Amino acid sequence: MSSNNDFKNEIVESSLSPTFVNLPIDHSLTTIKEHNEGTNDNESGINNPVNDLALGRSLTWPPVQPHCPSQSTSSVRYSTDSSVHVSRSPSLSQRINQSLLQKRESLKFAAKKITSIVIGSKEDIIFRKIPVIPEKTNPLIDSKTNSPFISNSITTSRYTFFNFLPKQLYAQFSKIANLYFLFVAVIQTVPGWSPTGQFTTLIPLSVFLSLAIAHEGFDDYRRHKQDTIENNKECSVLNVYRSNDATSQRLGVWRKTKWKNLRVGDLVNVKAQEWVPADLLLLHSKGEKGICFVETAALDGETNLKQKQALKDTNNTVVSPEALANFQAMVCTENPNQDLYNFDGSIELPDGKICALSNDQILLRGTILRNTPEIYGLVIFTGEETKLRMNASKNIRTKAPTIQHLVNKVVIIIFVFVIFLSIFCTTMSEIWNKRFWKNAWYIVGITRPLHISLFAFIILFNTMIPISLYVTMEIIKLVQVYFINKDINMYHVETDTPAEARTSTINEELGQVSYVFSDKTGTLTDNIMLFRKISVGGRAFLHDLDLGDIEKDELSQMSYQRQKSITRKRDRFSYSSIRRHFRNRTLDSLETSENIQMETLHRRDSTLSNGRFSMIAPTTTGPSPLYKCDSISRTTIGSITKDGKDGDPTIHSTMNLLSIIQHKSHTPFGEKARFFLLAIALCHTCVPEIDPITNDIFYQAASPDEFALVSAAKELGYVVMDRSMSSVSLLINNNGPAGLKDPNDATKTHETYQILNVIEFSSKRKRMSVIYRLPNGKICLLCKGADSIILERLINPSEKLGKGKGASSGMREKLNEINLKGNIRVNTSIHRDIAHIITTDNITSSPISFNNDGKRYSITIDPEHSSTDSFPIYDEKWLYSETLNHIQQFATEGLRTLLYGHRYLEEDEYNEWNELYQEASTAIVDRQKKLEQIAEIIERDLEITGATAIEDKLQNGVPETIEKLRRAGIRIWMLTGDKRETAINIGYSCSLIKNHSITIIIDQCFDLNLTFKQALENINANKERHVVAVVDGATLMVIEQDAVLMEKFVELGILCDSVICCRVSPSQKALVVRNIRMKLLDTVTLAIGDGANDIAMIQEAHVGIGITGKEGLQAARTSDYSIAQFRFLSNLLLVHGRWSYIRVSKFILGTFYKCMCFYLTQGVFQLFTGFSGTSLYEQWTLSFYNTLFSSLPVMVIGMFEKDLNYKTLLGVPELYTQGQRNAAFNLKIFSSWMTDAIAHAIIIVMIPFFLHGIIYKYEFRSFGSPQLYELGLTVYTCVVFVVTFKIAYVECHNWTTLTHVTSFLTLFGWFLYQTIYSFVYPIDQATATYDVRGVFQRDGIKSAFWITVILTTFIALIPNILAKVGKNVFNFTDVDKYQAIEKDDEYLQRIIDEGALDTDERFEDNDIQTGKLKKGKKKLYVENYNNTSIDNYSKNSDYNLDDDDEMIIQHHKKYVERQQTQTSIFDTSDVNSSSKSLI
Amino acid sequence: MAPETKSREPANTAFKQQRLKAWQPILTPKTVLPTFFIVGVIFAPLGGLLLWASNSVTELAIDYTYCDSREFISATFPQVSSSQPDIKWSREVVATEEFKYTNSGVWRCHLQFRVPSELKPPLFIYYRLTNFYQNHRSYVKSFNANQLKGVAVPADQLKTSCGPMAVNNDNPPKIIYPCGLIANSIFNDTISNLTFQQNADGIPTNNETYILLSKDISWPSDRQKYGLTSYELNQIVPPPDWANAYPNGTYTADAPPPDLSTNELFQVWMRTAGLPDFRKLYSRNDTTALQAGLYDVSIDYRFPVTRYGGTKAFVLSTVSFLGGKNSFLGLAYIAVGIACVVLGAIFTARHLYKPRKLGDHTYLSWNNTQGHTNGN
Secondary structure, rough: OOOHHHHHHHHHHHHHHHHHHHHHHHHHHHHHHHHHHHHOOOOOOOOOHHHHHHHHHOOOOOOOOOOOOOOOOHHHHHHHHHOOOOOHHHHHHHHHHHHHHHHHHHHHHHHHHHHHHHHOOOOOOOOOOEEEEOOOOOOOEEOOOOOOOOOOOOOOOOOOOOOHHHHHHHHHHOOHHHHHHHHHHHHHHHOOOOOOOOOHHHHHHHHHHHHEEEEEEHHHHHHHHHHHHHHHEEEEEEEEEEEEOOOOOOEEEEEEEEHHHHHOOOOEEEEOOOOOOEEEEEEEEOOOHEEEEOOOOOHHOOOOOOEEEEEEHHHHHOOOHHHHHHHHHHEEEEEOOOOOOOOOEEEOOOOEEEEEEEEHHEEOOEEEOOOOOOEEEEEEEOHHHHHHHHHHHHOOOOOOOOOHHHHHHHHHHHHHHHHHHHHHHHHHHHHHHHHHHHOOOOOOOOOOOHHHHHHHHHHHHHHHHHOOOHHHHHHHHHHHHHHHOOHHHHHHHOOOOOOEEOOOOOOHHHEEEEEEEEEEEOOOOEEEEEEEEEEEEEEEEEEEOHHHHHHHHHHHHHHHHHHHOHHHHHHHHHHHHHHHHHHHHHHHHHHOOOOHHHHHHHHHHHHHOOOOOOOOOOOHHHOOOOOOEEEOOOHHHHHHHHHHHHHOOOOOEEEHHHHHHHHOOOOHHHEEEEEEEEHHHOOOOOEEEEEEOOOOOOEEEOOOHHHHHHHHHHHHOOEEEOOOOOOOEEEEEHHHHHHHHOOOOOOEEEEEEEEEEEEOOOOOOOOEEEEEEOOOOOEEEEEEOOHHHHOEEEOOOOOOOOOOOOOOOOHHHHHHHHHHHHHHHOOHHHHHHHHHOOOOOOOHHHHHHHHOOHHHHHHHHHHHHHHOOOOOOOHHHHHHHHHHHHHHOOOOOOHHHHHEEEEEOHHHHHHHHHHHHHHHHHHOHHHHHHHHHHHHHHOOOEEEEEEEEEEEEOOOOHHHHHHHHHHHHOOEEEEOOOOHHHHHHHHEEEOOOOOOEEEEEEOOOHHHHHHHHHHHHHHHHHOOOOOOEEEHHHHHHHHHOOHHHHHHHHHHHHOOOOOEOOOOOHHHHHHHHHHHHHHHOEEEEEEEEEHHHHHHHHHOOOOOOEEEEEEOOHHHHHEHHHHOOOOHHHHHHHHHHHHHHHHHHHHHHHHHHHHHHHHHHHHHHHHEEEOOOOOOOOOOOOOHHHHHHHHHHHHHHHOOOOOHHHHHHHHHHHHHHHHHOOOOOOHHHHHHHHHHHHHHHHHHHHHHHHHHOOOOOOOOOOOOOOHHHHHHHHHHHHHHHHHHHHHHOOHHHHHHHHHHHHHHHHHHHHHHHHHHHHHHHOOOOOOOOOOOOOOOHHHOOHHHHHHHHHHHHHHHHHHHHHHHHHHHHOOOOHHHHHHHHHOOOOHHHHHHHHHOOOHHHHHHHHHHHHHHHHOOHHHHHHHHHHOOOHHHHHOOOOHHHHHHHOHHHHHHHHHHHHHHHHHHHHHHHHHHHHHHOOO | OOOOOOOOOOOOOOOOOOOOEEEEEOOHHHHHHHHHHHHHHHHHHHHHHHHHHOOOOOOEEOOOOOOOOOOEEEEEOOOOOOOOOOOOEEEEEEOOOOOOOOOOOOOEEEEEEOOOEOOOOEEEEEEEOOOOOOOOOHOOOOOHHHHHHHHOHHHHHHHHHHHHHOOOOOOOOOOOOOOOOHHOOOOEEEEOOOEEEEOOOEEEEEEEEEEEEEOOOOOHHOOOOOOOOOHHHHHOOOOOHHHHHHHHHOOOOOOOOOOOOOOHHHHHHHEEEEOOOEEEEEEOOOOEEEEEEEEEEEEOOOOOOOOHHOOOEEEEOOEEEOOOOHHHHHHHHHHHHHHHHHHHHHHHHHHOOOOOOOOOHOOOHHHHOOOOOOOO
């Protein structure tokens, strides 16, 4: 009892702490009180709920008390609900109570621990507690809802049978246009109001709405079906029986059950290749050491297998169903949430041990068990609460195209027009009533109220807003999507991935993009990491064993590109540079021994088979060429070449390193180098897998970087052979990689390193550490991470001797200083200068003296003459500065750098720390945070082990694509998590930054206001210059907080040609996009990315593009369009985007035109009816107009129009700007179309009326004047002719067979309809106002009818054609121009080639041009621009180049002037490089 | 292990790759000038043909709204198209109890006109009304098709279609047959046959009558719409404006309701004109030629047009293959044709003098405007 009170007090105490006051604690208190009462007052426990539970449900129920503070309630609830009591035994209940007491003790401890650790925890944290009761028959109770845990069935469908219709109707009528039509339909159904029939709006509206609703319904039906299939899948769940014999042992039997019947607390088994039915806690795996593998492709798209491992305790206990049947525990988990990568929980085992549960023990629904025979698991989250579903449900943001705003505007304009027209007609009819109708004795009894008259006119004119617009637009967009999906030019052969449009609503946005926000890794780059350079002991080495392979691919690829001849000069340039480089390499390789040859061979093997950094187990997929390293970026080669050219031979091959290790292993350098390689091989979380057939080793890596590192270690002789939770075993080839080929080599040693702790990588920590017990018994911490992070944690070299705890503060300050200085450098040459800054200390002398030694050049691989140490280590400071130098240099080359540090730990220190660590690692609340804090304690005072540099390969065609997009007037923002130097260098290599660019670096270390001011001034002063701004995440954070700064930043960003945001988080990416989107309301933004971190950005931008890359399909899934490679973006935007934009624009214009033209004839006709509201057309004929007699031509133009050809659009990106300027659909163009419509309507009405004798006095029909229907028939026919010809031929540029067929069908359909109608129209219809019967049979064969129609059509269209011709002659656009140009393929090709010249090269050419143009005139121009063929061309063609000399010259002068100003800027900037910097 | 997955490579077909063969014309003077010439060459002669056809139609139209006003609307005779037709007027008041809209006496207009040359059959007599809105929304639908067909449509059904003209004011109301505004306002002037007064040489003839019949003047398809009514006589009354034509304004066995299936004038009237200025066929002669000379026609003037500001006219016409007289069509064709030829000529001149250069791309906007592509 006393202990109980103690416990109670404890809790109360803790609850007093301000951060720990929460309701659940009260619950637990009351529960515990109940317990107390139960144990004291009622020893038999009969009336005690807890005892009921214990007795009734499980005989050996361990009285587990939850160690989470808030759990007790659910166990009590559970017991009160249980109604089945099997047996009761007083002795048992006593036992239970006893152990309850014990448990409380431990709980008290647990609570204490938790309260001490949980600082700043959220108040509303509630835990889910799941008692493991194999025998249970009733579902467990969710303490949050006090009802059973939700079932495992899932609903991806959005509607149920009952709410579908209401919800859909609501959705449909929330569209303004639909509401409008509903209004019209309603007033039309009032008898006597409508001049055009009662249901002619209602029926089409219902049809179109039904289509839309049916589409939605069908989608949902499919979802329902999928749900049903999914919910009815089968899995095995444990059923517990009692054996019949005296022992009455419990037997566990697996029984099949449907997924939907699974409940929280169920024990299930999953076999290999089976889907995991719910979120499971892994209790036991038949795999080695409780390890199992899951494929998470369906969840996050990542194709690599993930490793999970059961807790040792549970894994060893529940090895069979029987053991499972007798297993009892209390599992405490976090509440359902959507975090796929973290899990906090704990399990209390029957023996009272509390173990922490992490994501390692959780198998999520949506994953597949691989490479593991079978696992046992406990269901912890079911159905909608699984992480899969928690993640799925949130993506709701729907994107509406920008053009929609304009369409809405147009709808409103037309609506206003309709109202205006109706009011006008009503007024006029009133006037007529007063002045004329009163005398018209033949019309009596017309007393129509004003409002009815108004409604009648609204009904008459309402269809000027096309009722079918949205539905038809949906159809044409689907066709556009079809073409996007089918474009073979966007098909990536290597990955068998075509482009895929996941939405059709925003196709035209693709043609209007002004801003592209691009992720770097995986989007601009390939996300293939190649281990490239290494810095150890103050020396840098180049790891280039794979370059030979790569070069071949590079060559073949280039020849491919040359065939495409898009960027000829550029390729030639890089080709030669590669050759140059290759020569150097060949010389190098001649020097080295045959070891390298063998290594290369080996490497090639491994590259082929291990090409994928994240490999699904080879048994399932086998070697795949998917991620085969196919090329190395030009950057690296370029930079390497440059190094060689500059005569800087500091870079040696890693082969040299190996021979040093081999032959001079006992020199300080050798020691360091060897230790570093060891560190590379040890400090990671990769898991090796050995293919049983080929004996090849594969690595399962969490990141491509790690894969590159471990593979490099393997190539360098440190092969990770096996890895378990507690140890890593290495195969070390003391002879280097050559030893690998010969398994019997005596120099090969196996070493096993005991893993003590792994502190995992997180994006926040930017580092990871592993603590090993080395074979010699020492404890060593290996840490690798981003250089800035590790630098902070290095021990100050000068103080190394007197090191103590926290002794490094001096060094740290200095480092901070250095970092600050590094940041201060804000100019383009930052990469060159930072190294110098860092060495401005007294450190500087060392490298100089080293250089003076000349020893740098004396590295020879000569084992015989190793008496002198050619790689001296001077002192710690030197080492330090050299390493920093190297890191800087690597970063400059665009490589990703990692710094390794290590520290030997004393036994005591480690133990002390480990205790803290273990405590933190079992924490349930904020474990991650606590672990970080604890890791901080040990990750300090590191010594530099070395640094690595990994190349992040650019994707094919990225610079070309970026150049194209730039020419298309698209500004590209690169948003990356990389550091500034790397980002800038990638920027250079992918031509985001040009050699002549002004680079503005925005850094929080400076007055941002001033920065912005100066930058804006500078930009305004040099309007022609290419400007790039660079900003980092930390600065963005400052900017974010200040609205004024943000405003200025956006303003600056808009002015810049490119912006690079480095070190930004996913949310910052989205923030940047949002700010631009909000600032520039009319411009379209596009975000492109491939990883989960880009999702926010992709959803934020107008258009989200996903790269179906290696980081999985996550980004692609949430995107609107997905492509396989960045370079396809140019096809997607320049061609498909533009086409879609043109098509949609013309479609919308055409649709409004045809409606306006047709329905306005009614308005014109009112002049002849005394504004009485008579319809010129029979009601059904009238309502079929939109669908039958005018829809095909506009649809064809919306689907197949090509104002320019694929090649032209791709080759001349400047044409793209049309979309950005909204040049194909704006109010001006709209009004010109409307003018056409109005003119046509008037012509179409007036010409036949003239012929019928209004102005001229007689008509020509022998039977007298035509009846209303006959008149309407003629006018209608004219409308169909004019509209069809105007849309299909005058406005459409691309006349295909389809154009002709559909035009014919439309006209033919009209006459067919008339023929049939004239035969079947009922005679005795009560309201047969329109005399349909027999009219067309008669009129159709009359020449007069045809002559009228032809005349009207021509009179209407000739002015239209004339206007077009006039525009082509006097006011032509770029499009008109290129339509002419593309008739001549050769000329077009030349323009394309010319345009594709790199701007830099144009700059080079510039001087020559200037000189020439001073003397000569256009002749030189012709020479310069058109080389040889233009002369021939101008002779052959009808077009004469000699005309308009002046314009050419004028234009050219302008061009040259511009160039000159630029060049002059350059001259100065070259002389004084600092003038390039702005600040 | 895994089944060979199908390649997702899109098929390289002309359709899917949007490479369908297409003609991509550009509307430039050069490309359109042949079209214009062709159109001109076709239209102008066609116009001439139409004009000729129109001119071959003989037509005489006399506005008799004011009976003696001597206003003729038009008269075209092939031989003496320029000469004024010799028209004489006279008016007399006749006392007739026949069908009239007013209670005042009925005028009888006598028209005398000269036909300068023989007119070949068929010959048509029309009456023409202006400013009469048969297409008024309330008017145009004011009839009941079933009633006209002969069905005894009950009164309540008529109210929707015939509106105010469905039943009379009696108690109980009687059905108006034929109901509706259209029937009520039927054109009730009577145009007589032509009387041959003098032959071409001015010699008086013995008042030979040129017979014109109101038969085959309605569309054959229209005739199917009408039938003998199956109403009882006591159920129905004539329309209010017909009342004068019937004793006490009621139908009796002696004055039965009209047989609409044979009353072609009624059928013609019921075929409402689409425009307020219209003419309707009154009678025709398909066999006999009208010899040159002076003719008399008398029209019983009952139909009031001046009240609403309208006019009415008597029209005598022959037809051509195109129908009636319509020189506008021919003129329009000629005009369009000439315009096209002129435009074609202008384009040719433009092309010869200043041909358009093929896509000299230095004109392109992005080369001329400094701005959106900095650095170029």
